Amino acid sequence: MSSSANKPSSTGMVTPRRYSTMTTLRNLTPQGKGNYPQSPLVNRNFSNPSTPMFRSNSTQLNFTSSSALDLGLPEAVAASPGTLDRYPRPSLLSLQDASSYRTDSFDSAVSSSSKAAKFSSSGGGDLPLLGNDIITSIRIRPINQPSNNIWTHGPVPNDLYGREYIRQDSSSNSSALQQEYMFNHVFGMESDNSSIYQKSVASVVRNVFCGYNGIVFAYGMTGTGKTYSMQGTEDEPGIIPLGMRDLFDMVESNADSDTFQIRISYLEIYNERIRDLISNSQEEPKVREGANGEVIVSPMTRVLVTSPEEVSQVIEQCNAIRKTAATDYNTYSSRSHAILQVFLIRNSLSTHTTRTSTLSLVDLAGSERASTDHERRKEGAFINKSLLTLGTVISRLSNSVNGGSSSSNNHIPYRESKLTRLLQQSLSGQSQISLLATISIEARHAVESTNTLKFAMRTQNLPTEIRQAEASTNYQAEVTSLRAALAKSNQELELFSNTLKQLKSDLEERDAYISWLEAEKSHESAISRVRLRMEELLSDRNMEIADLKEDVNDKEKIIYALRSSQRRRELAELNQSKIRFSRFRDLPNRKYEIDESEKENSTLSKENESATGYVTDPAEMDQDDVETISLEAINSPPAAV
Ligand SMILES: Nc1ncnc2c1ncn2[C@@H]1O[C@H](COP(=O)(O)OP(=O)(O)OP(=O)(O)O)[C@@H](O)[C@H]1O
The missing domain is CATH 1.20.120 (Four Helix Bundle (Hemerythrin (Met), subunit A))
Structure with a gap:
């Protein structure tokens, strides 16, 4: 992609250069309820057989074989038109040998490293969500010295969903430590940011482009590589720069049918105080609930960006004022949770509809044991408390999905921390979620790593009812309301x-x-x-x-x-x-x-x-x-x- 080709118009819309014919998913439209056969493995959760692995989605779709083939689905699946009905809803991608399918067909279609995909010509169209509602991935941080604490990981044999397991093979008596955990992906020490992005995040970015909300968050003990994965380095760009590049490429390749506006906000939560990193204002943004239950943060700067380089610049400036400090395990430890939000406003030139979707990229502060330093201990207490609340929220939400919640536990304590308050909408099912949990396989970190794996397991059971952002199609009504606004x-x-x-x-x-x-x-x-x-x-x-x-x-x-x-x-x-x-x-x-x-x-x-x-x-x-x-x-x- 040539970002220099992006020129902001006078309205602030990006008017990028155009691409020639690309992979087109335009024919893929929902045609009502079908009768896709349920997989007997759909309900299976390897760590807890009673827990369904994939949750339902209210979208009911019927695919023709041709549209399925457009998506690169294997023929066996493509030949069987059917429904992705209410529970259980296997994800499109989870119906394949996911690792090869994601890498070879869907991921490369989404990724624009060599070409950009043209998804729709109608303001995001009514494309179905691609990929799992919830994608959970584990990344093992590389270590230099050999460890006698042996962990093994690899593909789950014969798993229809292409999941991968991770298990600790040490002679521990703890059943928790010996347990085998299943995730969409387990990335070993040798893995790089690019493959993690392709397998775990690219589908989220693509869905955001099509009008869905998405959230990617990195969770794990301090020093295990969350920031490394999210931001990366110059030589190895992380999830954020790779995602921004993909998003701008998709914008460019759809410029003949739509106009786009991309804005970003960047917040940190430090010691339970929210800070707008872009404005660096002393005034703490307030969190409130909008008329439709949406989370509104105000005041919050949403700066217009027209290229991935511009996004990187903003992030770099903001990171310079972020709270970092040396901890026992990380010389440059993030002492705050950082939330980068990307707002995509997509306007179809043919239908005059507008959709706004949001991609949230969250680099959580790392959990840690009590530090010897007073200031670090105080920060650590805030970090641990908010992560604990996040865990409780996820746990209660998962229980409520499984029907296992008692009335006393029905309450979801979103308000007990700023972090869960900000993520409320995403966690309660309105966003596609990709969790990257980072662990260390060093023996001394076995307990933290196990806790991280358990947290990731619970995240798999979050409720989902992801819908495309409503497109404002009532042109007349819009004109009337604009006129009224003008008169006012x-x-x-x-x-x-x-x-x-x-x-x-x-x-x-x-x-x-x-x-x-x-x-x-x-x-x-x-x-x-x-x-x-x-x-x-x-x-x-x-x-x-x-x-x-x-x-x-x-x-x-x-x-x-x-x-x-x-x-x-x-x-x-x-x-x-x-x-x-x-x-x-x-x-x-x-x-x-x-x-x-x-x-x-x-x-x-x-x-x-x-x-x-x-x-x-x-x-x-x-x-x-x-x-x-x-x-x-x-x-x-x-x-x-
Ligand atoms: N996969 C990796 N490959 C190479 N270096 C890594 C990898 N993961 C982490 N590191 C290095 O380990 C150190 C700590 O990583 P990082 O700061 O990303 O951890 P973190 O989980 O964000 O920590 P904290 O929660 O304290 O902010 C950094 O120097 C980073 O470059």
Whole structure:
């Protein structure tokens, strides 16, 4: 595939390059209920004979031999049209010698390493689910040193479903350890990511492309290769990059009939807190249930991607901020559960139908025994608790399928951990499941490995009622609802623009008020400047007035002195006259009057002198003084006050 050929259109849809004629499954359509003969081995579970290996599916299909041959079914099966009815429903693929069939025909049709498959021209069509509803695989981690703990594995002899067994051959007394476990696949130490992808995951990716939901999850003890299997390395790409490459190849090869949009989200659950790794926001996304029981995580970033390389880039950036740490068994141990979700929105150009399907790729944190480090121990407690809840949920769901649940155990504790809450929909049967359980065959890990095998066994019994995502085909209804939405949007827009207008006018008013306040402020400062000036002037005036008052006082004193002196002179003259007159008339009294008059004059002079500071007694005053005072009094009349 040439990813560079993918160009996002303006709508964000991928418009990939086109492929020529490919394997076409277009003729494969359900034609109602048939009568496919049930296999006597369908109910068989090798570890628990009463437990059915494959669960029913509500889809009832009748295949023509030609459509079966299109799928690469062996002739014996293809020649027998029939039903995949309610329980037991053998998977299409489980009816073959699965290992050779998956590798040689279906898997290579799905895989696009050399060619891309063209599945449908009608928005995913109504293609049946291919592959098992639940695929369980075991992967044994390679070890360098020889182990005396011998495990054997291989194909179950004569098994119609092509299953494989794994068994521990050590001389253990524990019946659990000696038990033989059957799975769809057991991958030995020599296996590589590519073959694991082809056999265990490719059908899930293909079904997601056709409108089904799918989940792939890696489970196992810490250090046993979950991340190695899911992500791989540059030299050995894992399930995620291989799946993305397949998905984009399928998109490309169906570009003539459909348009596609692929978005991804990437979350981690660390110490029971969900984190959106793409946005790396501090806000923890909340999990709630939608109107149709679907799990909704919000807020959650769903970034549009147009090539597998872009997906790898996003993942790489997110992995850089994921919680990892060295544990006793793994130098770079994932301390969180990582959930990558791929949303495929497929729009048929001919039928105008849209389907949305989701592929969840989950790398669980590894279970472990108590660590010596405090922080690791705390993380480990959260990890173990959520894995325990996952185990309980799977166990209860399996029991309910087998009809073995007592009423007290009916409750499925999805809500007891964020992990089971997020996976609720997938676990409760609405997704095709592929579990990859990783184990170590080292003797010291025998108990953990056995627990992992038991967990995988229980997963095989999960209920399934996988349906294709509903295609929204009611074009008219869609148009009506879009029109209604548009009208509502228009109303909201009008309301919004009114509010905007109101806000603008409020803003203008406020601006005007601010300008007025500013003008007032400058006016006020001018006033205060004037007031200051006035106060200065006033104080000058007051000082002048004080000076003038002092002048007036001085002048008044001078006037008073002059008047007193005038009076004294007049009295003196009068006395002179009296004297002259009394010489003649009353000589005896004359002396007395003169004395009295002189006394009076003297008193007046004293009073004057003490009040004015001037010498007013003519006897003591020389003529110059009198003249000076008189001239001052005449030249400086008292100022008006
Ligand atoms: N099949 C394998 N081939 C080669 N190397 C492997 C394989 N499986 C695991 N490893 C190596 O083992 C180490 C641990 O693997 P990995 O990190 O995938 O384990 P894990 O199960 O994801 O652990 P944890 O749960 O602690 O995150 C890594 O160095 C990895 O490269």
